[in-house]
Amino acid sequence: xxxxxSTSSPQVLKKTQPEEFDLVIxxxxxxxxxxxxxFAGEGRQVAVVDRKYIGGSCPTIACLPSKNIIHSAKxxxxxxxxxxxxxxxxxxxxxMADVRERKRKMVRGLNDMYLENYRSTxxxxxxGTGRFLAPRTVEVSLADGTTRQLRGANVIVSTGTRAALxxxxxxxEAQPLTHIExxxxxxxxxxxxxxxxxxxxxxxxxxxxxxxxx
Numbered sequence: 001x002x003x004x005x006s007t008s009s010p011q012v013l014k015k016t017q018p019e020e021f022d023l024v025i026x027x028x029x030x031x032x033x034x035x036x037x038x039f040a041g042e043g044r045q046v047a048v049v050d051r052k053y054i055g056g057s058c059p060t061i062a063c064l065p066s067k068n069i070i071h072s073a074k075x076x077x078x079x080x081x082x083x084x085x086x087x088x089x090x091x092x093x094x095x096m097a098d099v100r101e102r103k104r105k106m107v108r109g110l111n112d113m114y115l116e117n118y119r120s121t122x123x124x125x126x127x128g129t130g131r132f133l134a135p136r137t138v139e140v141s142l143a144d145g146t147t148r149q150l151r152g153a154n155v156i157v158s159t160g161t162r163a164a165l166x167x168x169x170x171x172x173e174a175q176p177l178t179h180i181e182x183x184x185x186x187x188x189x190x191x192x193x194x195x196x197x198x199x200x201x202x203x204x205x206x207x208x209x210x211x212x213x214x
Contacts, residue, residue: 024152027159029056040123049130059110068103
């Protein structure tokens with residue numbers, strides 16, 4: 001921590017002087033993690049702030065969890081059509097709670113992998129809500145009620161996007177699911193109506209993509 005000349009006590013300095021970093025990243029998604037691990041691996045002091053998800057949305061609530069559940073659906077489809085492949089069966093049942101737990105287990109494993117990458121490269125991951133206090137200075141509110149002030153020689157804002165409900169009459173009252181809630185269903189819905197749609201050509205790293213279907 002850099003200190004300037006002051007007559008204040010060490011306790012006051014500790015509260016008011018920001019911690020100094022070469023790079024502070026607000027938002028912990030894919031681009032952020034790659035930047036953090038790269039620069040930290042080169043010896044820079046790096047801090048990444050995210051308020052909820054380790055690794056951002058891709059390994060926790062979006063890309064990889066959806067691939068994991070889709071893979072379970074493919075297995076169920078093959079089993080249902082097993083007669084086409086010369087395999088006889090007497091029927092089967094889908095336990096969505098088990099499908100969901102398989103997905104959650106994958107997410108926990110990916111979280112551990114991301115945290116290990118932070119540890120091995122020397123980058124610091126901070127779980128909390130960040131806001132700018134001044135140019136290149138971020139205050140982070142932590143879960144325990146305390147705050148930290150971080151100042152970076154460089155700051156990257158990589159906060160990404162989030163699901164939003166359109167202003168369709170009656171939609172909010174119907175309590176629709178976003179992708180987050182849909183991937184947490186504990187039972188197969190009897191009916192499903194999808195409003196809107198999008199595709200992405202973003203490709204996951206091989207290690208992550210392989211984890212999604214295990």
